[in-house]
Amino acid sequence: MTPLLKAPDTTSATGSPLLRFYRSAIGKKLVTGVTGLALATFVLVHMLGNLLLFLGHQSYNAYAHHLASLGPLLYAIEGVLLVAVLLHGAIGVEIYVGKRRARAEQYQVYRSVGENSYQSLSSRTMIVSGTVLVGFLVAHLATFKFGPYYPTDLNGETVRDLARLVVEVFHKLPYTLGYSMVLGLLGLHLRHGIWSAFQSIGALQAGIRPAAYGISLVLAGAIALGFLVLPWAIYLGWID
Numbered sequence: 076m077t078p079l080l081k082a083p084d085t086t087s088a089t090g091s092p093l094l095r096f097y098r099s100a101i102g103k104k105l106v107t108g109v110t111g112l113a114l115a116t117f118v119l120v121h122m123l124g125n126l127l128l129f130l131g132h133q134s135y136n137a138y139a140h141h142l143a144s145l146g147p148l149l150y151a152i153e154g155v156l157l158v159a160v161l162l163h164g165a166i167g168v169e170i171y172v173g174k175r176r177a178r179a180e181q182y183q184v185y186r187s188v189g190e191n192s193y194q195s196l197s198s199r200t201m202i203v204s205g206t207v208l209v210g211f212l213v214a215h216l217a218t219f220k221f222g223p224y225y226p227t228d229l230n231g232e233t234v235r236d237l238a239r240l241v242v243e244v245f246h247k248l249p250y251t252l253g254y255s256m257v258l259g260l261l262g263l264h265l266r267h268g269i270w271s272a273f274q275s276i277g278a279l280q281a282g283i284r285p286a287a288y289g290i291s292l293v294l295a296g297a298i299a300l301g302f303l304v305l306p307w308a309i310y311l312g313w314i315d
């Protein structure tokens with residue numbers, strides 16, 4: 076007789092109601108979806124903010140300075156983002172490990188099971204792209220947020236010259252190439268992530284699913300390309 080695989084007990088009655096909700100399958104889906112959407116919103120805003128460098132160093136530094144001057148509000152947003160990354164990553168790994176354990180036999184060939192299958196390279200590589208993105212984030216913060224502080228004058232005030240740092244970094248080919256690879260993976264992650272986050276929070280009825288799937292592709296591509304143009308514009312000398 077084939078031994079039955081026992082699913083892990085995610086509905087344990089112990090702990091606070093919040094902890095029990097987090098442990099439940101529906102709670103996990105909801106938390107991954109909500110944190111994923113929060114992070115996707117951040118990357119969209121961050122990508123648009125970066126494009127200000129096309130308007131000049133002053134515009135970019137003024138924007139960064141404006142953000143920095145938000146003070147406690149900025150710290151609160153950063154705190155929320157950090158918690159979102161940790162929860163999103165932890166549940167992502169948990170779901171991945173759970174799926175691998177539950178699968179008695181690994182599929183050797185991935186095939187669409189019909190028109191409505193949303194399996195793709197992007198959905199199958201979420202754990203890889205997600206892991207690379209977390210590693211990237213650590214290096215990215217070390218390069219920029221905690222990188223060198225160049226002072227500059229902005230309307231009589233001394234502010235951080237982040238524009239100079241960004242230009243300095245992307246004059247180096249290894250950085251521009253490395254960022255290009257990571258941004259490709261970001262696009263791949265968002266391609267499945269955006270669509271699936273809406274699905275996880277129960278916002279997609281069957282009728283609008285194909286449209287949402289298409290919009291997810293367009294948004295993911297726009298975000299990755301929007302980020303990519305800056306390093307290459309700098310490297311090619313279009314921005315100095």
Ligand code: HEM
Nearest residue numbers: 118121125139153215219220237241254261302303305306
């Ligand atoms: C060409 C691409 C990118 C450029 C030029 C860029 C530039 C920057 C700069 C200059 C900062 C420092 C801001 C400050 O200290 O005020 C920063 C912070 C940050 N970046 Fe990026 N970034 C890029 C891509 C990304 C991507 C793809 C992600 C996420 C996947 C990301 C996530 C972050 C985060 C989380 C912070 C910290 C924000 C904060 O603490 O306020 N960045 N980035």
